[in-house]
Amino acid sequence: MSTRDMAAGPRVLLKRLRELMAEPLEPQARLDRIVREIAANMVAEVCSLYVLRADGVLELYATEGLNPGSVHLAQLKLGQGLVGTIAASARPLNLPDAQTHPAFAYLPETGEEIYNSFLGVPVLRAGRTLGVLVVQNRTKRHYRDDELEALETTAMVIAEMIATGDLARLTRPGLELDLRKPVSLAGHSFNDGVGLGHVVLHEPRVVVTNLFNEDSDEEISRLDEALGSLRLSIDDMLSRREVAFEGEHRAVLEAYRMFANDRGWVRRLEEAVRNGLTAEAAVEKVQSDMRARMLHMTDPYLRERMSDFDDLTNRLLRQLMGRGPDLLADTLPKDAIIVARSMGAAELLDYPRDRLRGLVLEDGAATSHVVIVARAMGIPVAGQVPGAVSMAENGDPAIVDGDDGKVHLRPQADLESAYAEKVRFRARRQELYRELRNKPAVTPDGVKVTLLINAGLAVDLPQLAESGAAGIGLFRTELQFMVASTFPRAEAQERLYRDVLDAARDKPVTFRTIDIGGDKVLPYFKNATVEENPALGWRAIRLTLDRPGLLRTQIRALLKAAGGRELRLMLPMVTELSEIAQAREIIDREVRHLSRFAHHLPTSLKLGAMLEVPALMWQLDELMAAVDFVSVGSNDLFQFIVATDRGNTQLADRFDPLSVPFLRVLKQIVDAGERTGTPVTLCGELAGKPISAMALIGIGYRAISMSAAAIGPVKAMVHELPYAALKEMLDDTLSKPARGRNVRRELQSFADAYGIPL
Numbered sequence: 001m002s003t004r005d006m007a008a009g010p011r012v013l014l015k016r017l018r019e020l021m022a023e024p025l026e027p028q029a030r031l032d033r034i035v036r037e038i039a040a041n042m043v044a045e046v047c048s049l050y051v052l053r054a055d056g057v058l059e060l061y062a063t064e065g066l067n068p069g070s071v072h073l074a075q076l077k078l079g080q081g082l083v084g085t086i087a088a089s090a091r092p093l094n095l096p097d098a099q100t101h102p103a104f105a106y107l108p109e110t111g112e113e114i115y116n117s118f119l120g121v122p123v124l125r126a127g128r129t130l131g132v133l134v135v136q137n138r139t140k141r142h143y144r145d146d147e148l149e150a151l152e153t154t155a156m157v158i159a160e161m162i163a164t165g166d167l168a169r170l171t172r173p174g175l176e177l178d179l180r181k182p183v184s185l186a187g188h189s190f191n192d193g194v195g196l197g198h199v200v201l202h203e204p205r206v207v208v209t210n211l212f213n214e215d216s217d218e219e220i221s222r223l224d225e226a227l228g229s230l231r232l233s234i235d236d237m238l239s240r241r242e243v244a245f246e247g248e249h250r251a252v253l254e255a256y257r258m259f260a261n262d263r264g265w266v267r268r269l270e271e272a273v274r275n276g277l278t279a280e281a282a283v284e285k286v287q288s289d290m291r292a293r294m295l296h297m298t299d300p301y302l303r304e305r306m307s308d309f310d311d312l313t314n315r316l317l318r319q320l321m322g323r324g325p326d327l328l329a330d331t332l333p334k335d336a337i338i339v340a341r342s343m344g345a346a347e348l349l350d351y352p353r354d355r356l357r358g359l360v361l362e363d364g365a366a367t368s369h370v371v372i373v374a375r376a377m378g379i380p381v382a383g384q385v386p387g388a389v390s391m392a393e394n395g396d397p398a399i400v401d402g403d404d405g406k407v408h409l410r411p412q413a414d415l416e417s418a419y420a421e422k423v424r425f426r427a428r429r430q431e432l433y434r435e436l437r438n439k440p441a442v443t444p445d446g447v448k449v450t451l452l453i454n455a456g457l458a459v460d461l462p463q464l465a466e467s468g469a470a471g472i473g474l475f476r477t478e479l480q481f482m483v484a485s486t487f488p489r490a491e492a493q494e495r496l497y498r499d500v501l502d503a504a505r506d507k508p509v510t511f512r513t514i515d516i517g518g519d520k521v522l523p524y525f526k527n528a529t530v531e532e533n534p535a536l537g538w539r540a541i542r543l544t545l546d547r548p549g550l551l552r553t554q555i556r557a558l559l560k561a562a563g564g565r566e567l568r569l570m571l572p573m574v575t576e577l578s579e580i581a582q583a584r585e586i587i588d589r590e591v592r593h594l595s596r597f598a599h600h601l602p603t604s605l606k607l608g609a610m611l612e613v614p615a616l617m618w619q620l621d622e623l624m625a626a627v628d629f630v631s632v633g634s635n636d637l638f639q640f641i642v643a644t645d646r647g648n649t650q651l652a653d654r655f656d657p658l659s660v661p662f663l664r665v666l667k668q669i670v671d672a673g674e675r676t677g678t679p680v681t682l683c684g685e686l687a688g689k690p691i692s693a694m695a696l697i698g699i700g701y702r703a704i705s706m707s708a709a710a711i712g713p714v715k716a717m718v719h720e721l722p723y724a725a726l727k728e729m730l731d732d733t734l735s736k737p738a739r740g741r742n743v744r745r746e747l748q749s750f751a752d753a754y755g756i757p758l
């Protein structure tokens with residue numbers, strides 16, 4: 001056979017298969033024709049297809065050459081026989097004398113004993129085995145590499161057929177295909193909430209097949225036109241309701257607009273067209289050049305920029321190939337769960353909000369742009385979910401549990417109804433919380449608790465009113481810095497702070513000066529030294545005191561924004577009291593500077609410190625004397641007390657903050673506040689869980705700050721809490737030897753006994 005014929009063979013076969021796929025045939029008839037076609041094309045006496053069922057058995061679905069009566073009867077377990085070995089290893093087997101192979105298993109019903117040579121390939125889709133395709137001959141022959149390749153390509157077409165559900169009608173009840181098996185995948189919670197719906201595999205890649213242009217000028221004008229529509233579509237997104245106001249997702253889109261208008265990019269595109277490429281091929285070439293250059297960069301900021309850029313490039317490609325976002329709307333289910341490896345922020349905005357029920361990302365970080373946008377849109381998100389893309393098929397029923405970071409694909413009826421109930425229950429609870437919104441948080445025995453929210457993004461602001469919280473207990477100013485591409489200018493900082501104070505009206509807001517370093521990296525601001533333990537490193541107040549320009553700009557912006565109102569400022573990660581004194585000096589200098597220029601100053605300025613570093617525990621009274629208030633950052637304090645990285649998932653549930661030692665630490669702090677007349681609040685995650693919020697109130701905390709979504713559940717708990725009884729129980733627990741006590745269980749029993757909703 002000449003080289004040309006060898007290449008023609010698979011091409012002819014693929015063409016025949018494509019025709020067969022398009023013919024209106026019953027699935028079994030189609031499969032029978034397919035295996036016949038493959039056998040004929042490959043000059044094989046046998047061609048058989050085995051499909052993997054959910055119970056781990058490979059069932060013969062079609063054969064040419066073996067006993068036709070064995071179809072749907074012959075079966076092998078995963079790992080059993082040659083076919084099972086191929087499926088289990090996802091590797092082909094090419095054997096001139098199959099019967100001498102140690103794994104060979106004889107299936108008498110098939111009559112295959114007369115065949116000696118055997119070539120089998122796995123039917124793979126996105127790395128997953130769906131079945132095995134085999135050809136056999138009587139003669140002892142070794143199949144050539146091009147034959148192996150042809151069979152593998154054919155297997156891809158069959159994989160497509162299985163995935164689109166064509167074979168589902170051939171299954172018997174209880175023996176569904178593996179592909180239809182329910183699976184639950186575990187990832188991380190990126191945004192709370194539960195979504196039920198149907199999978200939409202997000203396909204960012206557009207395959208360019210037309211490479212060379214006939215007329216460069218015409219291609220340039222196509223390119224210009226597409227660029228024009230691209231810019232318009234970005235402007236359109238920027239004017240949409242959910243991004244129309246000032247905020248970090250707006251900043252992301254502004255960066256897109258900058259890219260789309262970048263002269264360098266456009267020039268490189270035009271150059272590639274002039275060199276003979278079509279506009280789409282030029283876009284792809286410039287993208288892969290860029291990728292190659294950035295391949296070795298590990299910097300998270302640049303990686304994020306690259307994904308913004310990929311997003312933009314794909315939009316341009318779709319524009320050029322006439323596959324605009326409008327098309328999406330036509331085919332999108334009403335309850336779409338988008339599943340993607342990773343995704344650009346603008347791509348998510350292409351999907352109409354009212355049809356989105358959830359987002360699943362294989363990669364991504366809680367702070368990636370697409371997640372920020374998803375949060376702004378209020379969509380549950382599970383991130384870092386390995387295997388999501390390969391396990392999901394378009395149209396599969398799916399559940400995203402954003403609270404737990406779990407994804408359930410093709411869930412069984414009972415799981416689905418349990419989640420549907422959870423969604424209804426949530427809705428009812430939300431209704432209840434809305435009713436509580438304007439009621440104060442007071443226990444039945446008259447103890448008043450101030451419930452505050454933690455915020456940091458402009459999108460969080462409406463939640464202050466919606467949750468009915470008493471104010472913002474922690475405004476994480478670093479978030480504005482983290483989502484920007486360069487240091488936010490003084491004006492942008494001032495504008496955000498002013499918006500925050502305006503939104504809060506007369507409710508108090510506590511701004512924390514930027515807390516970067518540790519796990520919060522600013523991509524454009526790098527620490528020159530590589531830190532072995534960044535959580536214990538150059539971060540928060542340590543960093544800002546070393547870079548006073550940064551702190552000065554921020555303080556000035558805060559002072560100006562709070563002109564005529566109260567300004568509450570707090571310092572993160574204080575270790576020594578001298579740090580407070582140094583920060584105070586900087587603040588005083590800024591106050592003097594602004595008053596010299598007759599600026600409107602805050603009516604009062606309260607300075608607080610966060611208690612996150614254990615060293616402060618042995619200078620509590622001095623600390624209280626040095627500040628106007630203290631806020632316990634229980635996330636960091638706990639990680640330092642138990643010497644356990646707060647981000648290490650392996651250790652996530654190993655130590656419990658609701659334990660005697662940690663509660664004793666927290667009690668000592670609040671007692672010191674009481675003793676010295678210094679207000680103490682707590683603003684870590686602990687405050688947002690009703691059971692731990694209950695413990696905090698029991699040991700003396702009267703102000704706690706949490707995510708806005710936690711206000712309702714915590715307030716509902718407060719309304720049922722008999723404070724005096726709880727105090728008595730906790731005083732007793734904490735004063736006795738700690739050995740063997742399970743405080744969490746004791747708290748749970750207490751709540752059960754008094755009917756407190758946790």
Ligand code: PEP
Pocket residue numbers: 474476515612632633634635636637683684685
């Ligand atoms: C904390 O450490 O508890 C805290 C509130 O700060 P962050 O979570 O931002 O480090």
Ligand code: MG
Pocket residue numbers: 572612633635636
């Ligand atoms: Mg902290």
